[in-house]
Amino acid sequence: MNKFDVIVVGAGPVGSTFARYIANEGFKVVMLERKREVGVPLQCAGLLGKKIKDINILPDEYILNEVYGAYLHSPSDIILKVGRKDPEAYVIDRVGYDKFLVEQAVDAGAELLLNHRVKGLDVKTGEVCVGNNSDKIFQGEVIVGADGHASRVSDEFNPKSKSVMAAQYLLDMKKDVFDIDNVNLNVNSNISPGFLWMIPISKSMARIGLFANKDYNGLNEVLKDFINHDTCYKNASILKKYQGFIPVYNSKKKIVKDRAILLGDAASQVKPTTGGGLIIGFECAKMAANTVSRALQMEDIKILNEYEYEYKKRFKNELKVQIEVQKIFESLTNEDLDKMFLKLKEGNAEALISEYGDMDTQSTLIKEMIKNRLLFSILPKLLTRRIGSLWK
Incomplete structure (x- = not known):
């Protein structure tokens, strides 16, 4: 049996970033990647x-x-x-960047095993079974699911992800x-x-x-x-x-269970409005590494629950706002969208968006649009109140 402090399932950019952080702390880490080559095929706008x-x-x-x-x-x-x-x-260059991040993790001391698809795992014992011609069993104090939208690790304690x-x-x-x-x-x-x-x-x-x-x-x-x-x-x-x-972002998704935690797409750590997840994922990788390090040092696996608490504290409000914005856009017809763009143009929204717009923290702009009453001019009052109530 192969024993490790941490088993990272998935060697994508978020998983490899986490592996680098935790390996730099001196822990024994392995990344199990199902693909034969990191980063391909490209699956991101970059x-x-x-x-x-x-x-x-x-x-x-x-x-x-x-x-x-x-x-x-x-x-x-x-x-x-x-x-x-x-x-x-x-x-x-996302393919090149993904490979670079994996190299950084390996340089920090993490082990990389390609063509290792996880067949089964036990979040209570930390056992991970890999099918690669012959079955291999890995034992970890902590399992990190960074294995994408169809996460095998997440399936152990969550409904199938959308x-x-x-x-x-x-x-x-x-x-x-x-x-x-x-x-x-x-x-x-x-x-x-x-x-x-x-x-x-x-x-x-x-x-x-x-x-x-x-x-x-x-x-x-x-x-x-x-x-x-x-x-x-x-x-x-x-x-x-x-x-x-x-x-699809899911606020009810559990990201910690016994010895397992989830990261990145596996944890649905994505912006509901754009689908982007690297910035959030990288922040969570650091957050998770700090928590896992404490749990291993203190020999107390219950400390892992702090990661979920910190994640929600940091991102819950921002993601709630983005969900509401997404729901509103889904309800609009093309005629509604054209009218909205016209009112935004008339309301000098270009200057407001240019000043307060942010690809990753969109709630700042929404607050300013409420403050300037611009949202009231382009959306029904009920929808505007619904967004505004998120800060109360």
Whole structure:
């Protein structure tokens, strides 16, 4: 039997970041990754808010482009332009970055085992069974489930998680056509609860994708239709196609049970409005590592429950606000969305969003919109009160 202080199931960016932190504390750590290669296939838009550099390591070599703002498009193409003078986000090489984070964890002392799919586990005893030609048994004081939206670890103490599908193309225009300083985001009731994005990598290459309550064929139809009807993408070459799943945030999900904790997508630690989860995941990796370290040092596994408490204390309100915003957007028709964009433009919302907007902490902007009574002008009073009540 292979004995470890911590068994990390999944070697994605959040799991490997946690493994680095806990290995640096001197604990014996193993990462069990079901894939044969870390980071592939790409399953992310690869756009990270500027906070990333305060939260985790991000070498410049993995930054493909810096983004300063965005063009927000309504269904009939009413456009809001928002942004700042300094970079607000980074377009990154996610595959390379994922590999880098795993290398950092290994350099810190964590062991990496690829092609190791977990078949079973016991959250009470810390046993993990892996099927890889012949069964292997691993024993850990703590099991960390960082194994994505369909987490095998989460299934031990939660109902099956819900998720929505995402699809993305890598486009090559063969010539300079893109404004590399801005992303483009399109909202439309036909792709609820998600949106469509265009993220420039360079003046000639971009990632274009969306997530919605559709299957992969449905997402492909929307993407192809969008490309075919926008003259900007005339003669575009599709270099690669990607698909993946985004977990639906679940406030009732348990993230600690006996010797097991959950991290990242496995814990549905994602923004309900955008589906992004790396920033939250990285913060939680640090939070979890601190808690696991204390539990191991004190030889008291009950200390793990503090991680769930700290997580909810840090993110509960923010995620509640984002859930309400998402519900409102899901209820709007395309006509409603166009009217909302017009009122936002008339209400000088572009300046307000540019000043208070944040990719990762959206509640700050919502508070300002309530304070400036801008929300009252674009939403029914009942919905505005519902959002406002979250701070009472």
